[in-house]
Amino acid sequence: xxxxxxxxxxxxxxxxxxxxxxxxxxxxxxxxxxxxxxxxxxxxxxxxxxxxxxxxxxxxxxxxxxxxxxxxxxxxxxxxxxxxxxxxxxxxxxxxxxxxxxxxxxxxxxxxxxxxxxxxxxxxxxxxxxxxxxxxxxxxxxxxxxxxxxxxxxxxxxxxxxxxxxxxxxxxxxxxxxxxxxxxxxxxxxxxxxxxxxxxxxxxxxxxxxxxxxxxxxxxxxxxxxxxxx
Numbered sequence: 001x002x003x004x005x006x007x008x009x010x011x012x013x014x015x016x017x018x019x020x021x022x023x024x025x026x027x028x029x030x031x032x033x034x035x036x037x038x039x040x041x042x043x044x045x046x047x048x049x050x051x052x053x054x055x056x057x058x059x060x061x062x063x064x065x066x067x068x069x070x071x072x073x074x075x076x077x078x079x080x081x082x083x084x085x086x087x088x089x090x091x092x093x094x095x096x097x098x099x100x101x102x103x104x105x106x107x108x109x110x111x112x113x114x115x116x117x118x119x120x121x122x123x124x125x126x127x128x129x130x131x132x133x134x135x136x137x138x139x140x141x142x143x144x145x146x147x148x149x150x151x152x153x154x155x156x157x158x159x160x161x162x163x164x165x166x167x168x169x170x171x172x173x174x175x176x177x178x179x180x181x182x183x184x185x186x187x188x189x190x191x192x193x194x195x196x197x198x199x200x201x202x203x204x205x206x207x208x209x210x211x212x213x214x215x216x217x218x219x220x221x222x223x224x225x226x227x228x229x230x
Contacts, residue, residue, distance in 0.1 A: 002032065002033045003030050003031070003032055003033070003066075004031055004032060004033040004034075004035070004067065004068060004164065004165060004197045005029065005030065005031040005054055005066070005067050005165075005197075005199070006029070006030050006031075006064075006065075006066040006067075007027055007028060007029040007030075007053070007054075007063065007064070007065055007066075008028055008063055008064040009026050009027075009028060009062065009063045009064070010024055010026070010027040010028075010029075010053065010060045010062070010063030010064070010065060011024055011025060011026060011027075011060060011061045011062040011063055012024040012046070012049050012053065012058070012060050012061050012220075013061040022220060023046045023049045023220050024046050024049060024050060024053075024060070024220045024221075025219070025220040025221050026063075026221070027050065027063070027220075027221070027222055028222070029050075029215070029222060031197065031199065032197075033164075033197055034191070034195055034196075034197055035191075035197055035198075035212055035213060036187070036188065036191040036192075036197075036198045036200070036210070036211045036212045036213070037198065037199050037200070037211055037212070037213050037214075037215055038200050038201075038202055038207065038208035038210075038211035038213070038214045038215070039051065039199060039200065039201045039202070039215050039217060040201075040202060040203070040205075040208055040214055040215065040216050040217070041216055041217035041218050042218065043203075045217045045218050045219060045220065046217055046219075046220040047201045047217050048169055048201055050217065051167055051169055051199060051201050053065055053073075054067060054165075054167060054199055055084065055088050055090060055165075055167040056072050056075075056080050056083060056084045056087075056088060057084075059072075059073050060073055067087065067088075067165065068083075068087045068164045068165065070083055070087075085110065085113050085114075085161065086161070086163070087163050087164045087165055088163050088164070088165050088166075088167060089157075089158030089159055089160075089161065089163040089165070089166045089167070090158055090166075090167055090168075090169075091151075091154055091155055091158050091166060091167070091168040091169070091171045092154070092168075092169050092170075092171070093169060093170040093171065093173040093174050094174060095142070095150045095151055095153070095154045096154065097142040097150060097153060097154060097157075098142075099141065099142050099143060100141070101141065102138065102139050102140060102141055103129060103134060103137050103138050103139070103140050103141075103142075103145070103153045103156075104122070104125045104126065104129065104138040104139065105125075106142070106153055106154075106157055107125040107128050107129060107153060107156045107157045107160050108121045108122065108124075108125045108160070109157060110157060110160055110161050111124060111125070111160060111161065114161075124160055125138075125156070125160055126138065128156035128157070128159045128160040129153070129156050131156065131159060131190075131194075132152040132153075132155050132156045132159075132186060133152070134149060134152050134153060134156065137149060137153075146179070147174060147175050147176075147179060148175060148179035148182055148183060151171065151172075151175065151179075151183050152183070152186065155171075155183070155186065155187070155190075159190070159196075163196075164196075164197060165196070165197045165198075165199070166187070166190065166196050166197070166198045166199075167198075167199050167200075168187065168198065168199070168200040168201065169200075169201045170201055170202060170203070171183060171184075171187070171200065171202075172184060172202070172204065172207055173202075173203070173204075177206075180204075180206075180207065181206075184207055184210040185210070187200070187210065188210050191212075198211075212227070213225060213226070213227055214226050
């Protein structure tokens with residue numbers, strides 16, 4: 001297997017007034033291409049901070065972060081933005097859809113940063129919506145969709161650039177159990193049939209069962225890892 005993500009001796013500190021808060025303490029981590037990893041731990045353990053470092057939304061205070069073959073902790077802000085657009089799809093708990101845009105237009109948004117024509121952007125968005133079984137909702141606005149459908153649109157938006165990696169922060173935290181299982185099943189299909197590497201933060205042990213490996217974080221340190229039996 002080939003490493004998609006490699007972190008070496010990663011620290012993350014924030015300054016709050018005169019106080020220095022250390023969130024991550026020397027994290028070493030490797031995630032292989034094609035894995036589906038659930039990142040678990042109590043609130044305040046550093047899960048979202050670690051996810052943000054992996055997705056290139058933040059940089060470490062110390063250490064090395066290599067994702068998709070690139071040492072992203074050394075990239076300039078502009079190069080990092082281009083790298084994210086090329087390699088990472090983001091899925092958040094509350095969808096982050098534009099309320100005045102249709103599902104198709106929401107999915108097209110990441111493509112506005114590319115040189116694709118309007119016709120090609122529309123075609124790519126249609127394909128992404130088809131992958132998440134929402135082609136028939138392309139013209140609907142978020143207010144006309146259920147929570148599960150809105151999250152599927154968000155996943156289609158994350159997929160539309162064909163990224164190497166999906167990073168998901170509590171993607172089912174706002175959904176009921178049945179709808180959550182549908183979304184997790186979709187993520188599992190994207191991992192197993194489409195080869196997407198997925199890193200998902202979750203508090204939910206049932207959600208973590210859909211992953212191929214669980215990582216446990218506590219007080220900024222990785223304290224355990226376990227394979228999930230299919």
